[in-house]
Every structure is written in C-alpha cells, then in structure tokens.
Amino acid sequence: MTGKEMLEGLISEQTVSFISSVDENGFPNTKAMLPPCKRDGIKTFYWHTNTSSIRTKQYLKNPKACIYFCNGPAFKGVMLLGAMEVIDDMKVKKEIWKDGFTMYYPEGINDPDFILLKFTAKSGRYYGDLNTGNFEID
Amino acid sequence: MTGKEMLEGLISEQTVSFISSVDENGFPNTKAMLPPCKRDGIKTFYWHTNTSSIRTKQYLKNPKACIYFCNGPAFKGVMLLGAMEVIDDMKVKKEIWKDGFTMYYPEGINDPDFILLKFTAKSGRYYGDLNTGNFEID
Numbered sequence: 001m002t003g004k005e006m007l008e009g010l011i012s013e014q015t016v017s018f019i020s021s022v023d024e025n026g027f028p029n030t031k032a033m034l035p036p037c038k039r040d041g042i043k044t045f046y047w048h049t050n051t052s053s054i055r056t057k058q059y060l061k062n063p064k065a066c067i068y069f070c071n072g073p074a075f076k077g078v079m080l081l082g083a084m085e086v087i088d089d090m091k092v093k094k095e096i097w098k099d100g101f102t103m104y105y106p107e108g109i110n111d112p113d114f115i116l117l118k119f120t121a122k123s124g125r126y127y128g129d130l131n132t133g134n135f136e137i138d
Numbered sequence: 139m140t141g142k143e144m145l146e147g148l149i150s151e152q153t154v155s156f157i158s159s160v161d162e163n164g165f166p167n168t169k170a171m172l173p174p175c176k177r178d179g180i181k182t183f184y185w186h187t188n189t190s191s192i193r194t195k196q197y198l199k200n201p202k203a204c205i206y207f208c209n210g211p212a213f214k215g216v217m218l219l220g221a222m223e224v225i226d227d228m229k230v231k232k233e234i235w236k237d238g239f240t241m242y243y244p245e246g247i248n249d250p251d252f253i254l255l256k257f258t259a260k261s262g263r264y265y266g267d268l269n270t271g272n273f274e275i276d
Contacts, residue, residue, distance in 0.1 A: 015210060015211070016208070016210040018156060018168055018206070020158050020166035020167075020168045020204075021166060022164065022165075022166050023219075025202075026160065026200075026202050027160075027202045027203070027204060027219045028158035028159060028160050028166040028167070028168070028202065028203065028204045029158075029166070029204055029217065029219070030156055030158045030166070030168050030204050030206040030217060031206075031215070031217065031265070032206070032208045032210065032213065032215050032265075062164075064163075064164050064165045064166065065165070065166065066158075066165055066166045066167055066168050068156070068168040068169075068170070070154070070170045072153060072154040072170065073153070077169070077170050079167065079168060079169065081161075081165045081167070127169070127170075
C-alpha cells in the first residue's frame with residue numbers, strides 16, 4: 001500500500017470532515033462538515049453548502065484553506081492545505097444531487113442557495129504513529 | 139440548563155478537541171488534540187504539548203486561534219475564537235502532571251520540551267439543530 005492509498009483509506013473511512021478558513025479579522029475558523037460529496041484522490045474535494053453560509057463568504061474573500069480528517073480514537077490524521085473555491089458547476093451539481101437534498105435546498109437543483117466548495121490540495125501533513133511528516137501534492 | 143451549561147456539557151463529553159492556528163503563509167492549520175487538560179468554564183482552556191512542535195511555533199508568532207468541539211454523529215458543535223498563549227507556568231504544570239507524561243516528556247516535569255498552550259476565548263459560534271448562533275464571552 002502506498003502512502004497515497006493509506007491516506008485515501010483514512011479519508012474515506014471518516015464520517016465527519018473539518019474545513020477551516022481565515023476570517024476577516026485574521027482568525028482561523030473551523031467547522032465540521034459531512035464527508036466530501038465528491039473526491040479525486042487526495043487532490044480535489046467537493047462539498048455542497050449554502051450560498052448564504054458564513055464559510056462561503058469567507059472563502060470568496062480568502063481562499064486559503066485547510067481540510068482535516070482524523071480517526072479520533074487512533075489519532076491518525078491528515079491535514080491538507082490548499083485553495084477553496086466557491087463554484088456553481090452544474091455538471092458536478094447534477095452528478096452529486098440526491099432527492100433528499102431538498103431538505104437543504106428547497107427549490108431543488110436550481111436553488112440559488114445551493115453552491116459547491118471545491119478544495120484543491122497543494123501540500124499536506126500526516127499524523128500517525130510511525131511516520132508523521134509533510135508531503136507535497138502534484 | 140443555561141446555554142453555558144449546555145456548551146460545557148458538549149465540550150466535556152468529547153474525547154478529541156481541534157485547535158487551529160494561522161501559519162506563516164496565512165493558511166489555517168487544524169490539528170486534533172486530546173481534550174484540554176484543564177478548563178475554566180468556556181473561557182480558559184489548557185493543553186500540554188511539545189515546546190518543539192509546529193503548533194507552538196505558530197502560536198508564538200500569531201496567537202489568533204480557534205478551538206472546536208463537536209459531537210460528530212449529532213452534528214452539534216461549538217467553535218470558540220480567541221488567543222492562544224504558549225506559557226511555561228509551573229503551577230499549572232504541577233497541577234496537571236501525571237506519571238504517564240514521561241511518555242511525552244522523558245525528562246519529567248522539568249523537561250524543556252514540556253510546555254502549555256493556554257487559550258482564552260473572546261467569542262463563539264454554536265452549531266445545533268435549533269439555535270445556531272454567535273455569542274460573546276466575558
């Protein structure tokens with residue numbers, strides 16, 4: 001198993017993900033989210049959220065972001081640093097849409113309050129028993 | 139039950155805490171930690187850590203911090219914003235020291251790699267089913 005496969009395993013097992021932004025006063029802000037609704041390896045991650053949310057507004061002003069996944073009891077974790085874009089990509093929206101989403105977006109897939117966060121990782125840090133360390137992501 | 143009691147209950151139930159800093163490139167950095175080793179209400183929180191750790195160095199340069207506690211399955215969470223100080227307070231060190239800490243600090247309570255992080259909250263945001271919202275902390 002390569003390091004990338006191990007990290008993908010750790011990420012895909014988690015039922016919660018943590019996303020962090022920097023607010024207008026320079027403070028880090030962290031929030032628990034559902035797991036990403038779409039992911040490409042350890043490079044690209046998508047979440048759906050409300051256009052009106054605090055996080056959306058923060059990332060539009062400052063895309064510097066960190067995402068974090070961890071297995072609490074075992075204390076294995078991975079932090080990825082990169083850019084969070086707020087995007088209105090109908091192709092991805094159609095791909096991820098589920099009927100139950102009307103709970104969040106009552107007007108359906110065209111609800112103006114339905115938006116995507118797209119994170120692109122540049123580097124990361126793994127925390128584990130044996131091999132804690134930094135890595136770059138191509 | 140007051141809001142403060144509810145928040146203290148949520149915080150004291152968690153087996154993991156998340157602390158965030160802003161790194162030298164302006165990116166938020168998040169890390170899972172054990173629960174705080176000492177706490178005064180929802181105002182003051184202490185963790186012990188390694189003097190040599192990345193987090194310690196970041197907070198010495200920029201004390202702006204966020205701490206986060208959440209009950210993953212129920213998706214109740216509280217984010218507190220404030221300042222993280224790196225302090226060498228022997229009174230608190232003596233209060234929190236346990237024999238097992240030599241696992242982290244082989245030289246014992248006087249190990250130069252044993253330091254405290256002290257977080258003082260100024261404001262917060264609660265995420266819950268009914269009453270998500272911001273609050274100030276006196």
